[in-house]
Amino acid sequence: MSEIKQSNSATSEEKDEQDWNAAKAFFDNLKTNKPRPPKSQYAVTVAVSSRTLFNMVAERKIYEEEGLEKYVAHQVAHEDEPLKPGPAFQFVQALMNVNSRLRELYPDSEELFDIVLMTNNHAQVGVRLINSINHYDLTIERFCMTGGESPIGYLKAYMTNLYLSKDSEKVTEAIEEGIAAATMFMPEVENELSETQLRVAFDGDAVLFSDESEIIVKQQGLDSFFDHEKEFENKPLAQGPLKCFLEALGKLQKKFYLKNERMNCPIRTFLITARSAASSGARVLKTLRSWGLEVDEALFMAGAPKGPMLQKIKPHIYFDDQMFHIEGAKELGTISAHVPYGIGQKYHRGKLIEQTGKK
Known part of the structure; x- marks a missing residue:
C-alpha cells in the first residue's frame, strides 16, 4: 500500500513539474513574441476604441436595437470567433512594424509606439477582444474598459498622444481636453497598403x-x-x-x-x-x-x-x-x-x- 502511495505522490509531483514547465514555457514565449509595452513617459501612446480596431457594426446594431444585456450575451456567446478588422486595424499593424524596426536599431529603447485599447465596453466583452487581438497577433497589452462610462477622463492618465474613435462626441471631448483625436471612417473600397512603411x-x-x-x-x-x-x-x-x-x-x-x-x-x-x-x-x-x-x-x-x-x-x-x-x-x-x-x-x-x- 505504501508503495502505491509513493507512486501516486511521485506522479503528482511529476505533474506539478510538468505544469510548471508548461507555464514557464508559455510566459517565456510571451516575452519573446510580445514584448511588454514601453513606459508611458517615453512612448508614443495611441489609444484606439474597440470599434475602430475591429468591425463591430453587427454587434453595435444588437446594442442599439436589443439593448445592453443582449449585446453582452452575444459577445460572450461568440467570444471564440475573432472580430473582423476595422478602420484602425492596418494603422495599428503599421505601428507594430515601426516598433520592430526600432528594436532592431535600439534593443533597449523605450521610445516606441504603445497601443492602448480604450473602450466603454463592459469587462465581459473583454474576452472576445483579447481573443481577437491574439488571433491577429497584435501587440496590445494595455486595456481600459469603462463599463458604459466615457473613457475620455483616462486619456491623460495614459499620456495619450492620439485617440481614435468612432464616436464623434467623445473625439470632440478629447480635443477640448487638449488631446489629439479623430473620428475614424471605413473606406468604401479597399486599397492595398504598405506592410513595411x-x-x-x-x-x-x-x-x-x-x-x-x-x-x-x-x-x-x-x-x-x-x-x-x-x-x-x-x-x-x-x-x-x-x-x-x-x-x-x-x-x-x-x-x-x-x-x-x-x-x-x-x-x-x-x-x-x-x-x-x-x-x-x-x-x-x-x-x-x-x-x-x-x-x-x-x-x-x-x-x-x-x-x-x-x-x-x-x-x-x-x-x-x-x-x-x-x-x-x-x-x-x-x-x-x-x-x-x-x-x-x-x-x-x-x-x-x-x-x-x-x-
Whole structure:
C-alpha cells in the first residue's frame, strides 16, 4: 500500500513539474513574441476604441436595437470567433512594424509606439477582444474598459498622444481636453497598403495648424485670405490639434536618421492641403520650420479634390477637418479620420442646432 502511495505522490509531483514547465514555457514565449509595452513617459501612446480596431457594426446594431444585456450575451456567446478588422486595424499593424524596426536599431529603447485599447465596453466583452487581438497577433497589452462610462477622463492618465474613435462626441471631448483625436471612417473600397512603411497624411489648417486662416476665408473671402497670408508670411501659424502627433512621429523618425536610415525610414508623413503653393504655401512651410518639424512630402492642391492624390499616396490614416474631403477620400479607398476642430466644425454644429434644436 505504501508503495502505491509513493507512486501516486511521485506522479503528482511529476505533474506539478510538468505544469510548471508548461507555464514557464508559455510566459517565456510571451516575452519573446510580445514584448511588454514601453513606459508611458517615453512612448508614443495611441489609444484606439474597440470599434475602430475591429468591425463591430453587427454587434453595435444588437446594442442599439436589443439593448445592453443582449449585446453582452452575444459577445460572450461568440467570444471564440475573432472580430473582423476595422478602420484602425492596418494603422495599428503599421505601428507594430515601426516598433520592430526600432528594436532592431535600439534593443533597449523605450521610445516606441504603445497601443492602448480604450473602450466603454463592459469587462465581459473583454474576452472576445483579447481573443481577437491574439488571433491577429497584435501587440496590445494595455486595456481600459469603462463599463458604459466615457473613457475620455483616462486619456491623460495614459499620456495619450492620439485617440481614435468612432464616436464623434467623445473625439470632440478629447480635443477640448487638449488631446489629439479623430473620428475614424471605413473606406468604401479597399486599397492595398504598405506592410513595411507607416504612411500618415495630414490636412493643414484646423489639423496641423490653427483655424485662423479658415476664419478669414469664411468671414472675408479668398482675396483677403491671400493678402493676409502674404502680409504675415514670416509669422508662424498657431498650432492645431494634431501638431503634437506629427511632432511625436518626427521624434521617432529622427531615431532612424541617426542610424543613417533616412532613405529606409519606416515612417513617412504627408501634408496635403487645399492651399495654393504660390499664394499661401510659404507660410505653412515656414511654420513647420519654426517648430523644428518637417514632412516628407507637401502637396498643395489649390482647391482641387484630394481623393485622387490620396489614392496614390495610400496612407494608413488621413486626417482632415472637412467632411467634404473625408467623403471624397473614403469613396476612393482612403482610411480617413475627421478632426472636429475650428470654425468649420462650429458652422456645422450651428446648422445642426438650427435643424434639430439640440445643442
